[in-house]
Amino acid sequence: GQQVMQIPQYQHVQEGEDFTTYCNSSTTLSNIQWYKQRPGGHPVFLIQLVKSGEVKKQKRLTFQFGEAKKNSSLHITATQTTDVGTYFCAGKDFGNEKLTFGTGTRLTIIP
Amino acid sequence: SAVISQKPSRDICQRGTSLTIQCQVDSQVTMMFWYRQQPGQSLTLIATANQGSEATYESGFVIDKFPISRPNLTFSTLTVSNMSPEDSSIYLCSVRTKETQYFGPGTRLLVL
Numbered sequence: 001g002q003q004v005m006q007i008p009q010y011q012h013v014q015e016g017e018d019f020t021t022y023c024n025s026s027t028t029l030s031n032i033q034w035y036k037q038r039p040g041g042h043p044v045f046l047i048q049l050v051k052s053g054e055v056k057k058q059k060r061l062t063f064q065f066g067e068a069k070k071n072s073s074l075h076i077t078a079t080q081t082t083d084v085g086t087y088f089c090a091g092k093d094f095g096n097e098k099l100t101f102g103t104g105t106r107l108t109i110i111p
Numbered sequence: 112s113a114v115i116s117q118k119p120s121r122d123i124c125q126r127g128t129s130l131t132i133q134c135q136v137d138s139q140v141t142m143m144f145w146y147r148q149q150p151g152q153s154l155t156l157i158a159t160a161n162q163g164s165e166a167t168y169e170s171g172f173v174i175d176k177f178p179i180s181r182p183n184l185t186f187s188t189l190t191v192s193n194m195s196p197e198d199s200s201i202y203l204c205s206v207r208t209k210e211t212q213y214f215g216p217g218t219r220l221l222v223l
Contacts, residue, residue, distance in 0.1 A: 001170065033212065041216075042203060042214040042215065042216050042217050043154065043203075043214045044214070045211050045212055045213065048210045048211070088153060088154070090154075090212075097142055097159065097207070098156060098159070098169075099144075099156070099212065100156075101153045101154040101155075101156075102153065103153050104152075104153050
């Protein structure tokens with residue numbers, strides 16, 4: 001079955017440094033979504049990417065979808081303490097509504 | 112958008128018992144899902160709750176263990192049957208509207 005891996009598993013950064021998490025799928029995806037889960041909270045939808053090579057920005061967050069639609073990345077510029085949490089990518093197969101969640105990257109910020 | 116509530120928010124149960132989790136959405140939605148998230152882990156899809164028909168279960172999950180009801184487009188229940196400590200987890204209800212997927216606050220289950 002489809003597998004979605006993320007690296008790194010953990011990332012500790014100084015406040016103000018940049019952060020990137022990478023997502024790789026074993027299969028070509030229809031689309032990819034990104035979620036943020038704060039400690040003790042539930043996943044919150046951030047964005048969906050559909051097109052090959054697509055790049056989307058939300059303030060300090062930049063999302064990319066690979067040309068082959070098998071990988072994606074999330075980059076945060078100048079991290080803030082409010083960015084703390086676990087970031088999950090989730091890939092959607094063609095032909096069904098199932099989302100397969102990645103393994104997640106837990107971001108901690110050193111003030 | 113969709114606002115999802117779940118009951119109970121948490122519970123401690125004895126092994127061998129069953130717990131039913133309720134999920135209520137503030138609007139009618141077609142796609143409704145149940146996920147499990149073990150501590151520090153990712154989310155695993157248990158099943159898709161289909162309105163008016165049997166749920167569609169993912170590999171490793173069976174109806175006898177996780178019976179699901181979906182009587183209408185705003186409500187669903189998930190039962191965790193004959194519980195064991197391995198069932199200790201967070202159970203999350205989720206719905207999809209257009210391009211966005213929303214999650215409920217989760218039910219934290221501890222089985223002793």
